[in-house]
Amino acid sequence: MNVLVIEDNESVCSMIEMFFSKEGIIGEYVNDGIQGYNRYKEGSWDLLIIDWMLPGMDGVTICRKIRQENDSIPIIMLTAKDSESDQVLGLEMGADDYVTKPFSPLALMARIKAVTRRANNNAGNSTEKGLLKTQHFKISKEAREVYLNGEQITNLTPKEFDLLYYFAQHPKQVFTRDQLLERVWGYQFYGDERTVDVHIKRLRKKVGTDTQPFFHTVWGVGYKFDETIQTSEG
Template sequence: MTDIPGRGLVLVVEDERPIADLVRLYLSREGFGVHVERDGAAGLAAARRLRPVACILDIALPGLDGTEICRRLRADGDWTPVIFLTARDDEVDRILGLELGGDDYVTKPFSPRELVTRVKALLRRASVTAEPDRVRSLGPLRLDPGRRSVTVDGAALTLTATEFDLLAHLLGRPGRVFTREELLAAVWGYASHAGTRTVDVHVAQVRAKLGPSAGLIRTVRGVGYTADA
């Protein structure tokens, strides 16, 4: 069943009915349309058919799990923002989900209000545009906030919304060292209780996509990260 979208349609793939119903309720209150599926194959089909503004994927699903749904969407070139729902002790699954292109995760049990806040923050980041003169360059790397595009030596890169915002934040002040807690607050919009491992995984993903230019994002041991030519 699909609710009539107001702020856009969010796809929720969650096999536990009480959780799915609670998420639907809170998202609907905020003006989002909500479509719920309860197994992985149906969730993937819905994501391809409905083109939601965001996907909330439980990792442990019947059939295809949430990480496989995300992997297949990214392989299709679909970079719709993805938030994973995970069990509190499934760190390996959370990291794998982020490595496959997920933007964020929430651990069970979770506050539905926090989940809605995460969705709204992620969509704000994905829709933000800036003035044309805010283009940022570092060596062969060029980032255009207005177009939300990144190129290296003229070749376009495909980044998730979160990867783009992380790179943009680092390039906003080249040479400035940001702690992981600062990056969590600035890019994800929440405090360090969420786990700084999230930052490490996303930095690794950005570096992998930068290829030979990965050294532009430098680790400052014991502190954090900086964009430094």
Template sequence: MSHTKVLVADDDPNVCEIIRLYFAKQQIDLVVASDGRQALELVEKESPDMIILDVMMPQMDGFEACREIRKRWDTPIIMLTAKDEEFDRVLGLELGADDYVTKPFSPRELVARIRAILRRMQPREKVEEDAARLLTFDQLSIDLDKREVIAAGEKISFRPKEFDLLVHLAKSPGSVFSREQLLEQIWGFDYFGDIRTIDVHIKKIRQRLSKLPYECIHTVWGIGYKFEVDK
């Protein structure tokens, strides 16, 4: 975990000090911000490998900071919240956060989640068994090598996990995958977060493909999701 730089934005100095002491033992470089606005400035200046945002902060809260960061950067984000409420968890994911940790938390768990997310962000070296590197479905094309999606003649920007999830479904048209299966295949066994992250990512994919004249991601009630072009 050497040479990893993590930005923590939290207005509680005690929380920051606990994180600092534990991170030092793990060879993690820590950059601290006391509010959301300062966090935005430090993301620009420091280019951290990971961002940890407390939800409740002065000047700019964690949700707004997450929204602003996602306009410019794909840096992984973990939200810290004192509330164990589904609304906060889902809102954070919808704004682009990769995971969340509920206060009070164990520094060891926080580091484990950081490591898990950074592992998932590494490029996959797995050789694709199928020769097809371009998936085409009428007005939708997915280029696996360029990691590009063209929908209704327009190039659509996807975040890494959204793209991976779309490709996984599109490679098996008509096959139904449960949320658990998708989490295992895309996020891996070491994912700590909420299973609802699948629903949030599916919602994002549907929004990005909204210009298509047909649906291609279908909900199979009580089970999960499938890819099928429904003209």
């Protein structure tokens, strides 16, 4: 695995490099946002790890620019910002995952394995039909396209698409947050449950309405996808 790490904290880079060596991962480290973005364009990478606060160009801007050019490369953002609004912004810009500093190297490795495994699975399934039709949705796994009542939804992040597709495969089935972290993100126990909540909230805004959010909270358990329920929940 060839990973570009855009991070200006030398201690964080040293820690990541130590664990990369144990995992057989090749890492390249750039401490400036503009230089990091330029290096991304020059190389061939399996994964990008991008710090939020960087000299030259911030990580959110880098992520947004990369997503305009490449919607498949896995991106993990590192940041000391832990508010929900910050997390939403990072995910909205196209990050596949979000790791808050300080973090456990083992947790970071679990997320790296998860996002790259999922990216490889998507690539491996590119020849499959992958067309899912429900009462209101038509979702193409191969083209990664979503149509709601015949109109294309074009503003979903990669992880929002994955979550919608998974729920649409299992209508009316209730999933806990831990189950969703394991089955959609691909890791267990290391994930922040707020990640699930943020994605559900964004999906409700993007594909649902106040009376038909599609994603419903099952209090004390988790969430389910149900197109038949009319509600005031939003």
